[in-house]
Amino acid sequence: MSLVLEFCAKPMSKVDGKAIGIDVGLNHFAITSNGSKYNHPRHVAKHEGNLKRKQQNLSRKQKGSQNRIKAKQKLAKVHSKITRCREDFLHELSSKIVNENQVIAVENINVKGMVGNHNLAKAISDVGWGMFTTMLKYKAEWEGKTSVEVDRFFVSSKTCHGCLNRVDSLPLDIRQWTCQYCGSHHDRDINAAKCIKNEALRILSLGTSDTACGGNVRQPGKTSVLLDAVPVESGSPIFANGRVG
Structure with missing residues (x-):
């Protein structure tokens, strides 16, 4: 009698290859660095x-009646359909992103805290950000790819991904802006996704889970640690006048 065992070893995570940063929002569900x-x-x-x-x-049915039970079941079916549609969309999008990239970078969002805003609670609950990031993580791990969560306090929207200059204020109604230092014109969300990708590459290059939220990038007047993730060519405006934007 012989016994044959087959072990399916989990593939090792790799960090070489195509990387992508993902910013989520309410106007668009997801915006990528590409x-x-x-x-x-x-x-x-x-x-x-x-x-x-x-x-x-x-609400019109009498409590405890059979008609109320039937009405409750019909309402539950609608909620179930919404849940299935949401999960199908999230599965399709997360699979597409993981299949096309080797490194997936997302922001660690505090969904529970954001739901506390009564004006946005309904919209935030509907989008399914938490489920989306969870799907990206376990699918990336299963495929032997790398998923990185960037700290929620990392300043991605207000930082120019090119020269790393950071604006002091950027209201939510401003969707495009121009960097006063290097002159680059940015789509707010795409720029944020690029900054998230660069920060994830910085984290991976240092071999640490620490993010720039506790470093110089959040402290005005100091050099941004994002420089570790951005290739700088000779003569780059980043180092013009001996300073970093």
């Missing part, structure tokens, strides 16, 4: 009318 923008499907909004009718119908 310039791609993925629209938010707005699953709840699409079924909002049906949800309202089912909820109103449920």
